[in-house]
Amino acid sequence: MTVRLSRSLVAAALLAAAPMLAHAADYPEKTVSYIIPFGPGGESDISARLQEPVFKKLTGQSLAIQYKPGAGGAASWAQLNSMTGDGYTVMGTNLPHIVLQPLQKDVGYQTDDINTVYWFHYTPDALMVTSDSPHKTLKDFVEAAKKASGATTMSGSGTNSANHLAQQQFDKLAGIKTTYVPFGGTGPSNTALLGKQVSGSWGYTTVQMQLGDQVRCLAVAMEKRHPKLPDCPTFKEQGFDLVGGAYRGVGVPKSTPADVQAKLAEVLARINADPDFIRKMEEGGFAMLDVGPAKMAKFMADVKARYEALAKEMGISKK
Amino acid sequence: MGSFEYLLAALTPVNLLFALAGVVAGTVIGALPGLTATMAVAVLVPFTFSLEPSSALIALGAIYTGAIYGGAYAAILLNTPGTPSSIATTFDGYPMARAGRGDLALTLACLASVFGGLVGAVFLLLLAPPMATVALKFGPVEYFWLAVFGLTLISSLGEGSAIKGLMGGCMGLLLSMVGVAEVGGDVRYVGDAKALLGGIDIVSALIGLYCMPVLIDLVATSVAHLHAAEKVAGFRLREAGEILRRSKFNLARSSIIGTVVGILPGAGGSIAALVAYSEAKRSAPPGAQYGKGEPGGVLATEAANNATVGGGFIPTLVLGIPGTPPDAIILGALLVQGIRTGPTLFTQQGPIVYTFIWGLILATLIMLPIGLLIGRFAFRSIVAIPKAVLVPGVAMLTVLGSFSVHNNPHEVQQMAVLGVAAWGLAQVGFTASPIVLGLILGSIAESGYVQGHLIGGARGNVLAEFFARPISIGIMALILLGLLWPLWAKRRARTAGAGLE
Numbered sequence: 001m002t003v004r005l006s007r008s009l010v011a012a013a014l015l016a017a018a019p020m021l022a023h024a025a026d027y028p029e030k031t032v033s034y035i036i037p038f039g040p041g042g043e044s045d046i047s048a049r050l051q052e053p054v055f056k057k058l059t060g061q062s063l064a065i066q067y068k069p070g071a072g073g074a075a076s077w078a079q080l081n082s083m084t085g086d087g088y089t090v091m092g093t094n095l096p097h098i099v100l101q102p103l104q105k106d107v108g109y110q111t112d113d114i115n116t117v118y119w120f121h122y123t124p125d126a127l128m129v130t131s132d133s134p135h136k137t138l139k140d141f142v143e144a145a146k147k148a149s150g151a152t153t154m155s156g157s158g159t160n161s162a163n164h165l166a167q168q169q170f171d172k173l174a175g176i177k178t179t180y181v182p183f184g185g186t187g188p189s190n191t192a193l194l195g196k197q198v199s200g201s202w203g204y205t206t207v208q209m210q211l212g213d214q215v216r217c218l219a220v221a222m223e224k225r226h227p228k229l230p231d232c233p234t235f236k237e238q239g240f241d242l243v244g245g246a247y248r249g250v251g252v253p254k255s256t257p258a259d260v261q262a263k264l265a266e267v268l269a270r271i272n273a274d275p276d277f278i279r280k281m282e283e284g285g286f287a288m289l290d291v292g293p294a295k296m297a298k299f300m301a302d303v304k305a306r307y308e309a310l311a312k313e314m315g316i317s318k319k
Numbered sequence: 320m321g322s323f324e325y326l327l328a329a330l331t332p333v334n335l336l337f338a339l340a341g342v343v344a345g346t347v348i349g350a351l352p353g354l355t356a357t358m359a360v361a362v363l364v365p366f367t368f369s370l371e372p373s374s375a376l377i378a379l380g381a382i383y384t385g386a387i388y389g390g391a392y393a394a395i396l397l398n399t400p401g402t403p404s405s406i407a408t409t410f411d412g413y414p415m416a417r418a419g420r421g422d423l424a425l426t427l428a429c430l431a432s433v434f435g436g437l438v439g440a441v442f443l444l445l446l447a448p449p450m451a452t453v454a455l456k457f458g459p460v461e462y463f464w465l466a467v468f469g470l471t472l473i474s475s476l477g478e479g480s481a482i483k484g485l486m487g488g489c490m491g492l493l494l495s496m497v498g499v500a501e502v503g504g505d506v507r508y509v510g511d512a513k514a515l516l517g518g519i520d521i522v523s524a525l526i527g528l529y530c531m532p533v534l535i536d537l538v539a540t541s542v543a544h545l546h547a548a549e550k551v552a553g554f555r556l557r558e559a560g561e562i563l564r565r566s567k568f569n570l571a572r573s574s575i576i577g578t579v580v581g582i583l584p585g586a587g588g589s590i591a592a593l594v595a596y597s598e599a600k601r602s603a604p605p606g607a608q609y610g611k612g613e614p615g616g617v618l619a620t621e622a623a624n625n626a627t628v629g630g631g632f633i634p635t636l637v638l639g640i641p642g643t644p645p646d647a648i649i650l651g652a653l654l655v656q657g658i659r660t661g662p663t664l665f666t667q668q669g670p671i672v673y674t675f676i677w678g679l680i681l682a683t684l685i686m687l688p689i690g691l692l693i694g695r696f697a698f699r700s701i702v703a704i705p706k707a708v709l710v711p712g713v714a715m716l717t718v719l720g721s722f723s724v725h726n727n728p729h730e731v732q733q734m735a736v737l738g739v740a741a742w743g744l745a746q747v748g749f750t751a752s753p754i755v756l757g758l759i760l761g762s763i764a765e766s767g768y769v770q771g772h773l774i775g776g777a778r779g780n781v782l783a784e785f786f787a788r789p790i791s792i793g794i795m796a797l798i799l800l801g802l803l804w805p806l807w808a809k810r811r812a813r814t815a816g817a818g819l820e
Binding site for chain 2: 039040041042045046049050065066067068069070071072074075078079104105107108150151152153158159160179180181182183184187188190191192194195196197198209210211212213214280283284
């Protein structure tokens with residue numbers, strides 16, 4: 001009796017454990033929900049939408065994109081680790097957001113709580129002016145800003161955002177002082193630029209792609225020029241060591257088994273190697289990036305150190 | 320023009336099918352309280368990725384235009400704006416429904432929506448590039464003044480007492496400050512409540528403030544919700560046509576207001592409808608019953624909010640700047656399709672753009688029969704459903720709608736708290752509209768003010784930034800007119816009354 005009971009208990013336990021044991025090799029076996037911590041239509045959404053068909057092609061399973069916006073993404077990230085860690089719930093993660101938000105206030109998570117398995121692209125910062133602006137080059141821009149300190153106004157999306165950070169970094173590198181005017185999103189920021197309400201704008205390569213020849217790109221924060229924007233010089237080639245932007249990755253709850261995480265990272269790496277995916281991403285203005293598990297620890301340590309130092313200087317950091 | 324060949328391209332059976340399906344899906348989603356046009360487009364966007372670019376665009380445009388129209392149903396039948404664009408539709412639509420003219424109000428809303436939608440689409444077709452420049456003339460300071468203008472309209476809405484209206488507006492302004500400031504990033508009035516970090520969501524406020532008091536009252540009294548007209552007279556098209564003929568100036572003016580406000584990114588359908596409503600009221604003949612069930616009120620708001628659809632596409636397609644929130648999603652969908660908007664779109668991808676615009680016009684026309692049919696069905700259902708089913712059903716929708724805002728319970732909590740508070744406030748004579756308008760306009764005014772101040776400061780002259788720009792001066796004149804008009808009207812009424820004696 002006791003034997004039989006304990007045997008059935010073991011069987012039940014095995015049955016319960018079965019789905020947990022069966023993973024890694026066959027992952028993914030069913031639809032994976034992909035939570036985007038922002039609303040639809042933004043860069044996080046667009047890049048996820050471009051990943052989706054390739055994911056399906058490679059794995060045979062679908063990627064179901066869901067939106068959970070709120071508090072600039074924090075509402076979702078604060079919940080990440082309480083979600084089921086079986087690899088079937090993954091979430092978009094963003095830099096500098098996940099470093100800056102916990103520095104500013106208690107948002108319900110710490111940077112190290114967010115377990116990103118792969119950073120797959122970034123939108124490099126770009127300094128833009130309207131196409132009829134008197135500033136033909138970055139040099140013109142810096143000289144004008146030097147002449148009248150604070151009189152040059154720059155639009156950008158949000159306060160303490162990637163755009164704001166880029167403005168602060170560049171002002172320091174160039175020894176100038178510009179006035180940053182935050183707008184509630186890329187759309188209003190671009191409107192202010194095109195309407196000449198401001199002297200220039202801090203945006204991304206994606207914005208440059210969208211606005212086309214209405215704007216002139218003075219510099220992009222990349223190592224090398226963007227393949228689809230050959231006329232946009234980099235900051236580096238003009239003597240300013242500025243490389244960065246907004247990074248986007250895919251994260252999972254910490255409880256996700258290591259082998260599943262590794263498999264997910266491998267799938268994401270294969271998506272990133274798909275020529276059609278690369279072409280669509282680059283045509284949209286995105287810049288490809290491959291930071292997988294092997295490079296993750298060093299990459300995160302570097303960006304954390306960089307953003308934390310900046311946050312302290314800007315007075316963002318409340319700690 | 321030479322764009323008629325694109326009409327034929329839009330007229331393929333497949334595209335017509337997508338336009339039809341889009342209008343039906345959009346109307347139904349927009350009709351449910353809490354499910355907005357933005358959500359309708361967002362939810363249905365994934366289905367369009369596998370389509371041809373022009374079919375995808377036509378489907379999205381149809382969903383959008385259907386959802387803006389669908390918002391009128393809940394506004395008229397339940398006093399709850401289905402989308403923020405139909406806030407002003409409640410002013411006269413619900414009183415009409417209470418008076419047994421709900422079917423007429425729905426027919427009018429449909430006709431006005433089609434008319435407004437066509438005007439907006441025709442402007443998009445013929446004048447998009449020159450009109451897009453309007454969007455660029457509006458800087459932060461102009462948005463600030465526009466929001467102030469919207470706030471002054473509260474006093475003339477004429478729902479209840481003006482003082483209580485203004486007090487409600489101030490409550491809305493305070494609510495708009497809760498959460499992380501859009502500009503500046505300060506955290507305000509949050510305390511320890513994480514639910515408030517993201518601020519008070521407009522959709523959850525809409526559902527709570529409008530719908531909850533109606534539900535509570537329905538439960539608290541034994542009267543039936545709505546009455547059907549004495550003898551059911553079909554669509555009451557003849558009567559509606561007669562009203563339309565009398566209101567042709569109102570319709571044209573409201574449609575143009577809607578188109579122009581739609582072009583301004585960041586203004587949106589709620590402001591367009593509000594401005595059109597107050598203009599209709601201002602120019603109405605004496606004796607018009609605005610706020611008590613005047614058909615002209617429904618016509619003005621519905622024509623204006625559907626005109627914002629075409630208007631909003633103007634900056635979206637010409638400049639690559641989304642005119643309204645649903646446009647932002649459609650812009651993203653375009654990118655996924657590999658279409659880049661902006662100044663080269665019309666020249667390089669003319670076929671897709673013109674096929675889309677004609678598709679939008681077709682979708683708007685399809686809305687006429689579809690809208691009338693769904694409207695009649697909705698009216699009959701709401702009248703026929705017993706209260707014991709209606710109330711829990713709508714209550715469930717309010718929870719679903721507010722949950723779906725961000726897929727988390729924070730907005731449901733906000734909705735419930737605001738709803739109960741609104742019922743309490745209604746007992747002492749406060750109405751929901753000023754509070755909601757304060758909430759919407761507060762953040763626009765604040766951002767505009769801070770940005771204008773920063774830019775003015777950088778230019779070394781803050782005062783000139785706010786008071787010396789031509790468009791700002793124009794809006795300030797409108798504000799003065801809006802403030803002084805009720806006083807003047809009252810005086811005129813008094814002297815007229817004295818003359819009779």
